[in-house]
Amino acid sequence: EDKVVQSPLSLVVHEGDTVTLNCSYEVTNFRSLLWYKQEKKAPTFLFMLTSSGIEKKSGRLSSILDKKELFSILNITATQTGDSAVYLCAVEGGNDMRFGAGTRLTVKP
């Protein structure tokens, strides 16, 4: 059965720390892996990854995909309180999309 597993489920850090969020998957007919950030509203898109080993970067956030080992990581450096959110990993297989349970990140001042 297809599944997407994120870890950790919850993480508390202090401003300035670096965090790594994990997403592993087993999905038939893999097409892409996406990361979203969800605050108190709808998810907003961060990255889409389709190829192994190519890092996507946006400011302090970066992500990479390993299609052989079936996982992705999302890194956030120099965290800020505004990074506090739930980070969702989603994998597109065929025509549907499967989400992980999310990692709740709390950044304390």
Place this chain on the structure above:
Amino acid sequence: EAQVTQNPRYLITVTGKKLTVTCSQNMNHEYMSWYRQDPGLGLRQIYYSMNVEVTDKGDVPEGYKVSRKEKRNFPLILESPSPNQTSLYFCASSPSVTGPLRDTQYFGPGTRLTVL
């Protein structure tokens, strides 16, 4: 403004009373989808539609119906709601069904449904 709208945003209802949550997008997107979000389970896809009159089941379609009579609208219908359908529901759309274009998936603001 390009957007996905959902109505209502909040709804409290009773078991067995049919309800419809509307979803509309103004971006001429082909692909539309409904998700439910529950604590610890993330978002789970209920149904999706690749174009007008084309709908398919997602992971958790039981107890739900959808229709896609027009490109812009994709209502979610609960014929006989039950308490286990209490959840936060999101509608989403994206421009195309070909290729990995889900990066441009736009989410609606969500509908919080409580079934008593």
